Amino acid sequence: FSEFLKHERNPPKCFSFDSIGFVVIRDLDSRLYIRRKKNHPLVMASKDADPSLGYLTRKDTEVKLPRPTRVKNKTPAPIQITAEQILREARERQEAEIRPPKQKITDPTELADYRLRKRKEFEDVIRRVRWNVSVWIKYAQWEESQKDFNRARSVWERALEVDYRNHTLWLKYAEVEMKNKFINHARNVWDRAVTLLPRVDQLWYKYIHMEEMLGNVAGARQIFERWMSWMPDQQGWLSYIKFELRYNEVDRARAIYERFVQCHPKVGAWIRYAKFEMKNGEIVRARNVYERAVEKLADEEDAEQLFVAFAEFEERCKETERARCIYKFALDHIPKGRAEDLYRKFVAFEKQYGDKEGIEDAIVGKRRFQYEDEVRKNPLNYDAWFDYIKLEESVCNKGRIREVYERAIANVPPAEEKRYWQRYIYLWINYALYEELDAGDMERTRDVYRECLKLIPHEKFSFAKIWLLAAQFEIRQLNLKGARQILGNAIGKAPKDKIFKKYIEIELQLGNIDRCRKLYEKYLEWAPENCYAWSKYAELERSLSETERARAIFELAITQPALDMPELLWKAYIDFEISEGEYERTRGLYERLLDRTKHLKVWISYAKFEASAMENDGDLDVPEDGVPEHDHEAKKGCVQRARRVFERAINYYRTSAPELKEERAMLLEEWLNMESGFGELGDVSVVQSKLPKKLKKRKQITSEDGGVSGYEEYIDYVFPEENQATNLKILEAAYKWKKQKLSSDDE
Numbered sequence: 168f169s170e171f172l173k174h175e176r177n178p179p180k181c182f183s184f185d186s187i188g189f190v191v192i193r194d195l196d197s198r199l200y201i202r203r204k205k206n207h208p209l210v211m212a213s214k215d216a217d218p219s220l221g222y223l224t225r226k227d228t229e230v231k232l233p234r235p236t237r238v239k240n241k242t243p244a245p246i247q248i249t250a251e252q253i254l255r256e257a258r259e260r261q262e263a264e265i266r267p268p269k270q271k272i273t274d275p276t277e278l279a280d281y282r283l284r285k286r287k288e289f290e291d292v293i294r295r296v297r298w299n300v301s302v303w304i305k306y307a308q309w310e311e312s313q314k315d316f317n318r319a320r321s322v323w324e325r326a327l328e329v330d331y332r333n334h335t336l337w338l339k340y341a342e343v344e345m346k347n348k349f350i351n352h353a354r355n356v357w358d359r360a361v362t363l364l365p366r367v368d369q370l371w372y373k374y375i376h377m378e379e380m381l382g383n384v385a386g387a388r389q390i391f392e393r394w395m396s397w398m399p400d401q402q403g404w405l406s407y408i409k410f411e412l413r414y415n416e417v418d419r420a421r422a423i424y425e426r427f428v429q430c431h432p433k434v435g436a437w438i439r440y441a442k443f444e445m446k447n448g449e450i451v452r453a454r455n456v457y458e459r460a461v462e463k464l465a466d467e468e469d470a471e472q473l474f475v476a477f478a479e480f481e482e483r484c485k486e487t488e489r490a491r492c493i494y495k496f497a498l499d500h501i502p503k504g505r506a507e508d509l510y511r512k513f514v515a516f517e518k519q520y521g522d523k524e525g526i527e528d529a530i531v532g533k534r535r536f537q538y539e540d541e542v543r544k545n546p547l548n549y550d551a552w553f554d555y556i557k558l559e560e561s562v563c564n565k566g567r568i569r570e571v572y573e574r575a576i577a578n579v580p581p582a583e584e585k586r587y588w589q590r591y592i593y594l595w596i597n598y599a600l601y602e603e604l605d606a607g608d609m610e611r612t613r614d615v616y617r618e619c620l621k622l623i624p625h626e627k628f629s630f631a632k633i634w635l636l637a638a639q640f641e642i643r644q645l646n647l648k649g650a651r652q653i654l655g656n657a658i659g660k661a662p663k664d665k666i667f668k669k670y671i672e673i674e675l676q677l678g679n680i681d682r683c684r685k686l687y688e689k690y691l692e693w694a695p696e697n698c699y700a701w702s703k704y705a706e707l708e709r710s711l712s713e714t715e716r717a718r719a720i721f722e723l724a725i726t727q728p729a730l731d732m733p734e735l736l737w738k739a740y741i742d743f744e745i746s747e748g749e750y751e752r753t754r755g756l757y758e759r760l761l762d763r764t765k766h767l768k769v770w771i772s773y774a775k776f777e778a779s780a781m782e783n784d785g786d787l788d789v790p791e792d793g794v795p796e797h798d799h800e801a802k803k804g805c806v807q808r809a810r811r812v813f814e815r816a817i818n819y820y821r822t823s824a825p826e827l828k829e830e831r832a833m834l835l836e837e838w839l840n841m842e843s844g845f846g847e848l849g850d851v852s853v854v855q856s857k858l859p860k861k862l863k864k865r866k867q868i869t870s871e872d873g874g875v876s877g878y879e880e881y882i883d884y885v886f887p888e889e890n891q892a893t894n895l896k897i898l899e900a901a902y903k904w905k906k907q908k909l910s911s912d913d914e
Contacts, residue, residue, distance in 0.1 A: 282313065285309065289302070289305070289306040289309070293306065297329060298329065298330070300326065300330065300333055300335065300336060303322060303323075303325070303326035303329070303336070304326075304335075304336070304339055306322050307319050307322040307323050307326065307339075307340075307343070308339075308343075310322055311343055311347070316347065316349070319343065320352075323336070323339075323340040323343070327340070331363055332363075332364065334360070334364055334367045334369065334370060337356065337357075337359075337360035337364070337370060338369065338370070338373065340356050341353050341356040341357050341360065341373065341374075341377075344356055345377060350381065353377060354377075357370065357373065357374035357377065358374075360374075361374060361390075361393070361394070365394075365397045366397070368399060368400070368402070368403060371390065371394045371399075371403070372406070374390055375387045375390050375391060375394075375406075375410070378390060379410070384414060387410065388410075388411075391406075391407045391410065394407075395407060395423075395426070398430050400431075401427075401431055401433075401435070401436065404423065404426075404427040404430065404431070405427075405439070407423055408420045408423050408424065408427070408443075411423060417447060420443070421443075421444075424439075424440045424443060425440075427440070428440055428460075432463060432464065433464075433469075434460070434464055434467060434469045434470065434472050434473045435472075437456060437457070437459075437460035437464065437473065438460075438472070438473065438476045440456050441453045441456040441457050441460070441476070441477075441480065444456055445480065445483075450484060453480060454480070454481075457473075457476070457477040457480060460473055460477075461473065461474070461477065465500060466500075468505065470497075470500075470501060470505075471497070471501055471505055471506055471508060471509050472508075474493055474494070474496075474497035474501070474509060475497075475508060475509060475512050477493050478490040478493040478494050478497075478512065478516070479512075481493060482516065482520075487520045490516060490520075491516070491517075491520075494509070494512070494513040494516060497509055498510070498513065531558065531561075531562055534558055535555070535558060535559075538551060538554060538555035538558065539555075541555075542555065542574075546578045547578055547580065547581075549575070549578075549590040549591055549593075549594060550590070552571075552575040552578075552594060553593075553594075553597075555571055555575075556568065556571050556572060556575065556594075556597065559571050560601070560605070565606060568601065572594070572597075572598045572601070575594050576591075576594050576595060576598065578591075579591070579622070583624050583627050583628075584627075584628075585627075585628040588623075588628070588630075592619075592623075592630050592632075592633065595615060595616075595618075595619040595622075595633070596632070596633070596636060598615050599612050599615040599616055599619070599636065599640070602615055603640065609644060612640060613640070613641075616633070616636070616637040616640065617637075619633055620633060620634070620637065620656075625660040625661040628661075629657075629660070629661030629663065631657070631661075631663040631664075631665040631666050632665075634653060634654065634656075634657035634661075634666055635665065635666065635669050637653050638650040638653045638654050638657075638669075638670075638673075641653060642673070647677075650673070654666060654669075654670045654673075657670075658670070658689060658693075662689075662693045664694075664697070664699075667686060667689070667690040667693075667700070670686055671683050671686045671687065671690075671703075674686065675707075680707075680711065683707060684704075684707075687700065687703070687704040687707070690704075691704070695727055695729075696727060696729045696730050696731050697731060698724070698730050698731055698732045698733065698735050698736040699732075699735075701720060701721070701723075701724035701736055702724075702735065702736060702739045704720050705717040705718075705720040705721050705724070705739070705740075705743065706739075708720060709743065714747060717743065718743070721736075721739070721740040721743065724736050724740075725737065725740065725759075734768075737756070737760055738772075740756060741753055741756050741757070741760075741772075741776075744756060745776070753776060754776075757769070757772075757773045757776065761773070765819055765823075765824070767830045767833060767834060770812065770813070770815075770816035770834060771834065771837050773812050774809045774812040774813050774816075774837075774838070774841065775809075775841070777805060777808045777809035777812055778805065778806070778809045778841060778844075778845075806845055809841065810838075810853070813834065813838045813841075816834055817831065817834065817835070817838075817857065820834065821886075828859070828883070828884040828886075829884065831859075831884070831886070832858075832859055832884050835854060835857055835858055835859070838854050839851065839854040839855070839858070842854055856887065857886070857887065859884035859885055859886045859887075860884070860885045861882055861883075861884060862882070862883045862884075862885055863880055863881075863882060863883075864880070864881055864882075864883045865878045865879065865880055865881075866878065866879060866881060
């Protein structure tokens with residue numbers, strides 16, 4: 168239909184499309200009215216007509232898309248079209264927008280009709296959407312364009328009755344009055360606006376700007392005073408100050424600043440006030456402002472900015488000592504977590520104006536801040552505490568060092584498990600050593616050790632190091648009674664190997680043998696399976712030439728039902744008897760040991776003892792001419808005894824433990840080496856006839872699912888008696904086969 172109207176220059180007044188049932192009428196005003204024929208046959212015939220769809224059926228309104236054509240040739244076209252070309256062609260082929268024709272008004276009657284029609288349209292729209300502010304604004308601006316200002320004011324007032332809280336209406340209303348130079352009307356509008364909406368800063372700014380543009384400075388100042396009575400934000404006060412400074416009213420600006428910092432007692436406000444005084448060359452006044460700000464805001468969160476600004480002010484005034492005092496005062500009063508920028512500024516200040524000591528203090532202060540931050544985030548980070556303490560000890564300030572130590576040891580581990588206490592306990596140790604070695608306060612050191620021992624839960628775990636350090640401290644103070652009391656408490660509350668060993672060592676150095684014996688008895692009562700304690704106890708008695716006591720201790724030790732390292736105890740006992748020259752007792756010990764275990768090392772040691780017994784016997788009594796008293800037969804008897812030991816061992820491995828082939832081969836190798844070492848008394852052929860053959864074999868490796876996953880090589884030993892047994896089996900099988908063959912031939 169639109170295409171038809173576009174191409175037809177004189178369209179008929181009325182025509183219809185019977186196929187779809189529409190009637191189109193062109194009126195005198197060139198308006199088009201489209202309506203539906205009531206009795207059109209298409210409408211009457213359709214029972215499924217829907218009024219919401221213009222009396223069309225659902226089927227009539229469905230969009231029928233053309234069927235997609237199948238592309239048979241899918242090869243790329245010789246000329247390719249880009250997306251840019253498609254968009255450009257669509258833009259070029261786009262048809263011009265249809266706009267309504269322009270109207271020309273030639274006489275007052277047409278103008279009156281036009282105004283009446285427009286007003287009627289606006290009023291109709293307002294009746295429908297009375298709350299829509301944009302409609303009111305368009306209506307009032309249209310009345311303004313018609314130069315009917317009374318009607319425009321009426322529209323603005325009606326709009327304000329609807330929504331007077333909308334500051335946009337007030338702004339538009341006042342701008343219309345100002346634009347048309349109705350100054351008093353604009354003042355009236357602004358005055359009403361700021362009275363009803365005093366918290367909308369834009370209204371105040373516009374009102375003041377208008378008065379200032381008119382040159383009414385007193386009026387603008389009066390408006391500012393009205394605004395300040397509402398205590399606006401900082402920007403409002405600063406605008407008032409800038410207004411006064413534009414007219415060189417410095418005293419008035421200073422008075423406004425005083426009211427400003429009272430209304431907004433913030434760090435930024437005081438700094439602006441001080442900079443204002445500094446800009447005007449009033450150094451004393453600026454310093455006074457900073458001092459008053461420090462008195463009132465020293466505990467605020469953003470006090471760091473105030474101190475930095477104050478110190479920089481003094482620095483610009485060449486008052487370096489004042490600036491240094493301000494920095495130090497700030498660092499002492501501001502929490503470490505909020506003083507990062509302050510530390511950085513202080514370090515830079517000291518590098519510029521300070522000496523070597525001052526620079527070091529500043530750097531230490533910065534590192535101190537870092538450690539404070541770490542321990543604040545995690546008080547149980549004992550490594551951070553150690554570093555912090557080391558830093559304070561480098562400064563050598565006793566009060567600060569003790570304070571950090573006390574803060575560190577106050578962070579007790581939350582769980583009573585030794586792994587959490589292992590780092591923590593060194594804080595106490597370092598504290599005690601500092602008090603003793605650096606501070607020289609012995610009473611305080613004793614108190615540190617005492618409090619530490621009270622704190623440790625000895626029922627669950629303990630630290631032998633603390634007990635021993637406390638006892639050694641008392642010994643250094645020549646307080647032997649106190650040291651014995653500490654070690655006695657340690658044995659009673661938390662006995663440990665280290666404590667027993669150190670206590671016995673101390674008493675032994677003091678020559679208290681009876682105390683050492685009592686301590687060894689306590690030690691063995693607490694740990695009867697400890698072979699080290701039995702050996703040391705016997706060694707003590709032997710050093711005192713108490714051979715029988717030492718032997719009795721060894722006898723008690725080897726009769727214990729459980730021992731942690733029995734091989735060491737038996738070796739010590741055997742070495743003791745050998746050193747005493749008791750060879751028969753030594754043989755008896757070896758026999759008793761072999762009753763308990765048939766280990767390879769026991770057999771070898773027994774055989775070596777028999778061989779060395781010969782040498783010892785030969786070295787016992789040597790006359791002056793250097794010839795031994797024992798004859799050749801005695802030496803031969805010692806060799807025979809060593810051989811008997813080896814033969815017993817070989818017999819045991821052959822009969823009782825045939826699976827231990829490797830141990831048996833090692834024993835034969837040792838026997839062969841010993842026979843070689845006997846010289847002319849040795850007989851290597853005795854051993855060589857018993858040596859096994861080494862065979863490299865393969866065996867299957869069974870996987871978890873029972874299958875064969877591969878093969879591995881191992882060394883197998885074949886002894887002579889096994890080879891003979893194999894040969895006998897072969898002969899027996901051959902004899903059996905021959906017998907079976909003869910019987911079959913007879914049949």
